[in-house]
Amino acid sequence: MNFARFAPYAVAVAAFSVAACSDGGDASQTAAEANPTGLEVTDARLVLPAVSGNPAAIYFELTNASERNVAIRSASVEGASSAQIHDTTEWSGEMVMGEMGPLTLNAGDSASFEPGGKHVMAFDLDPALEAGGSTAMTLTVAGGKSMTTDVEIVAAGADR
Incomplete structure (x- = not known):
């Protein structure tokens, strides 16, 4: 009879403990999944073409903040x-100027x-892209992992 009174409390404590552990794990796992490449992009800007129909150029600073070397294979916008x-x-x-092969970026x-x-x-x-x-720009590394960043x-003719 004592066990019957204790069982609901034991189940509640166990469920709470599992939920608490999984919340912390999910947060760190989500961060790693959001950018599995270890690449960091700063000061990203897309400069619109002076003549409609011509391509635009995107400039930025790129850092490999991971502890392994990566090869950037492609970009999409x-x-x-x-x-x-x-x-x-x-x-x-x-x-x-021309298309380049993969860019290897050593750790750091x-x-x-x-x-x-x-x-x-x-x-x-797309004509909807306006100053x-x-x-968003996505960089993909060898192995297929990718990271996406916002681009202003x-x-x-603006300061590039």
Whole structure:
């Protein structure tokens, strides 16, 4: 008879304990799932093209805050039909821009995506993307993990 009175309390305490443990685990797991790449993007901005129909450029600072090396393989931009990671290099004495291969970023290293260097090109923009708004850029690393960040949209000719 004593057990019959005690059982509901034991079940309640056990349920509360399991729930308390799973809440903490879910929060840290959610953070890791939100950015499994370990990459951090700051100062991201999409510069609209001066001529409608031309591609836009996205510039930002990128840091590998993880303890492992990563290779950035691709980018996608919400509101663009496609995106490519580009770099500017010298070819036959002239500076040329073109799509680049995977960018390896060692643990703790950073890379600047800036005018005249690395950048993301966003093609066939949705007309709804306007200066003062924002969009999302997703970077995917070798192995398929990805991270998404907000990107401020600025007018053509604005300080890049």
